[in-house]
Amino acid sequence: MREGLLDKTNTASSVWADTAYRSKANEDFMEKQGFVSKVHRKKPHLKPMPRHIQKSNAGKSVIRSRVEHVFADQKSQTGLFVRTVGITRATMRIGLANIVYNMRRFLFLERISANA
Numbered sequence: 001m002r003e004g005l006l007d008k009t010n011t012a013s014s015v016w017a018d019t020a021y022r023s024k025a026n027e028d029f030m031e032k033q034g035f036v037s038k039v040h041r042k043k044p045h046l047k048p049m050p051r052h053i054q055k056s057n058a059g060k061s062v063i064r065s066r067v068e069h070v071f072a073d074q075k076s077q078t079g080l081f082v083r084t085v086g087i088t089r090a091t092m093r094i095g096l097a098n099i100v101y102n103m104r105r106f107l108f109l110e111r112i113s114a115n116a
Contacts, residue, residue, distance in 0.1 A: 002029055014038045016064050038063070073101055 006015065015030055016038045030037050040057045043049045049057075077097050084090045 002026060006030070006033065006035060008033065016060065016067070018064075070101065074098075077101075 013034060014036045017040070019040045019042045022039045022042060026039070027037055038060050040060055041053045043053075074094075074097055077100070082090045082093050084093055
Protein backbone atom coordinates (compact mmCIF):
# COMPACT_ATOMS: atom_id res chain seq x y z
CA MET A 1 0.00 0.00 0.00
CA ARG A 2 2.89 2.39 0.69
CA GLU A 3 3.69 2.58 -3.04
CA GLY A 4 0.39 4.39 -3.64
CA LEU A 5 0.78 6.74 -0.70
CA LEU A 6 4.22 8.17 -1.37
CA ASP A 7 4.46 10.47 -4.37
CA LYS A 8 7.89 10.99 -5.93
CA THR A 9 6.67 14.13 -7.74
CA ASN A 10 6.06 15.83 -4.38
CA THR A 11 8.77 18.41 -3.78
CA ALA A 12 9.20 17.38 -0.14
CA SER A 13 11.18 14.20 0.41
CA SER A 14 10.40 13.76 4.12
CA VAL A 15 7.86 11.20 5.29
CA TRP A 16 6.22 12.06 8.62
CA ALA A 17 4.38 9.32 10.54
CA ASP A 18 3.85 7.80 13.96
CA THR A 19 5.40 4.65 15.35
CA ALA A 20 2.83 2.37 13.74
CA TYR A 21 4.55 2.95 10.38
CA ARG A 22 8.10 2.22 11.55
CA SER A 23 9.24 -1.13 10.23
CA LYS A 24 12.36 -2.42 8.52
CA ALA A 25 10.41 -2.92 5.28
CA ASN A 26 9.03 0.64 5.30
CA GLU A 27 12.40 2.17 6.19
CA ASP A 28 14.13 0.20 3.40
CA PHE A 29 11.44 1.17 0.90
CA MET A 30 11.74 4.88 1.76
CA GLU A 31 15.51 4.77 1.51
CA LYS A 32 15.43 3.04 -1.90
CA GLN A 33 12.87 5.55 -3.19
CA GLY A 34 14.89 8.56 -1.97
CA PHE A 35 12.57 9.60 0.86
CA VAL A 36 13.81 10.86 4.24
CA SER A 37 12.16 9.06 7.15
CA LYS A 38 10.73 11.30 9.87
CA VAL A 39 8.83 8.40 11.42
CA HIS A 40 8.71 8.33 15.22
CA ARG A 41 10.83 5.73 16.97
CA LYS A 42 9.29 3.20 19.33
CA LYS A 43 10.12 2.93 23.01
CA PRO A 44 12.19 -0.18 23.76
CA HIS A 45 10.14 -2.90 25.45
CA LEU A 46 10.41 -2.77 29.26
CA LYS A 47 13.12 -0.10 29.09
CA PRO A 48 13.04 3.68 29.44
CA MET A 49 13.09 5.73 26.26
CA PRO A 50 16.66 6.91 25.51
CA ARG A 51 16.97 10.70 25.86
CA HIS A 52 18.17 11.28 22.27
CA ILE A 53 15.19 9.36 20.85
CA GLN A 54 12.84 11.25 23.17
CA LYS A 55 14.19 14.57 21.87
CA SER A 56 14.00 13.40 18.27
CA ASN A 57 10.38 12.29 18.66
CA ALA A 58 9.48 15.58 20.38
CA GLY A 59 10.89 17.57 17.46
CA LYS A 60 8.92 15.47 14.99
CA SER A 61 5.76 15.90 17.06
CA VAL A 62 5.94 19.68 16.77
CA ILE A 63 5.66 19.41 12.99
CA ARG A 64 3.13 16.58 12.94
CA SER A 65 0.81 18.25 15.44
CA ARG A 66 0.17 21.13 13.04
CA VAL A 67 -1.23 18.70 10.49
CA GLU A 68 -3.01 16.50 13.04
CA HIS A 69 -4.92 19.50 14.43
CA VAL A 70 -6.40 20.19 11.00
CA PHE A 71 -7.58 16.58 10.73
CA ALA A 72 -8.99 16.70 14.26
CA ASP A 73 -10.98 19.80 13.33
CA GLN A 74 -12.29 18.10 10.19
CA LYS A 75 -13.25 15.06 12.26
CA SER A 76 -15.19 17.19 14.73
CA GLN A 77 -17.09 18.90 11.88
CA THR A 78 -18.06 15.76 10.00
CA GLY A 79 -18.05 13.18 12.79
CA LEU A 80 -15.87 10.97 10.55
CA PHE A 81 -18.70 10.57 8.04
CA VAL A 82 -19.53 12.52 4.94
CA ARG A 83 -23.14 11.64 4.18
CA THR A 84 -23.77 12.38 0.53
CA VAL A 85 -24.82 10.53 -2.58
CA GLY A 86 -21.94 10.40 -5.05
CA ILE A 87 -18.26 11.18 -4.99
CA THR A 88 -18.76 14.65 -6.50
CA ARG A 89 -20.96 15.77 -3.63
CA ALA A 90 -18.60 14.23 -1.09
CA THR A 91 -15.67 16.05 -2.70
CA MET A 92 -17.59 19.32 -2.56
CA ARG A 93 -18.53 18.75 1.08
CA ILE A 94 -14.91 18.14 2.05
CA GLY A 95 -13.77 21.13 -0.01
CA LEU A 96 -16.29 23.40 1.69
CA ALA A 97 -15.25 22.09 5.11
CA ASN A 98 -11.64 22.96 4.18
CA ILE A 99 -12.67 26.48 3.19
CA VAL A 100 -14.52 26.95 6.48
CA TYR A 101 -11.48 25.73 8.42
CA ASN A 102 -9.18 28.10 6.51
CA MET A 103 -11.52 31.06 7.10
CA ARG A 104 -11.78 30.31 10.82
CA ARG A 105 -8.00 29.92 11.05
CA PHE A 106 -7.47 33.20 9.18
CA LEU A 107 -9.81 35.07 11.55
CA PHE A 108 -8.05 33.53 14.55
CA LEU A 109 -4.63 34.64 13.25
CA GLU A 110 -5.99 38.12 12.45
CA ARG A 111 -7.27 38.49 16.02
CA ILE A 112 -3.89 37.42 17.42
CA SER A 113 -1.98 39.91 15.26
CA ALA A 114 -4.45 42.73 16.14
CA ASN A 115 -3.87 42.12 19.86
CA ALA A 116 -0.09 42.06 19.53
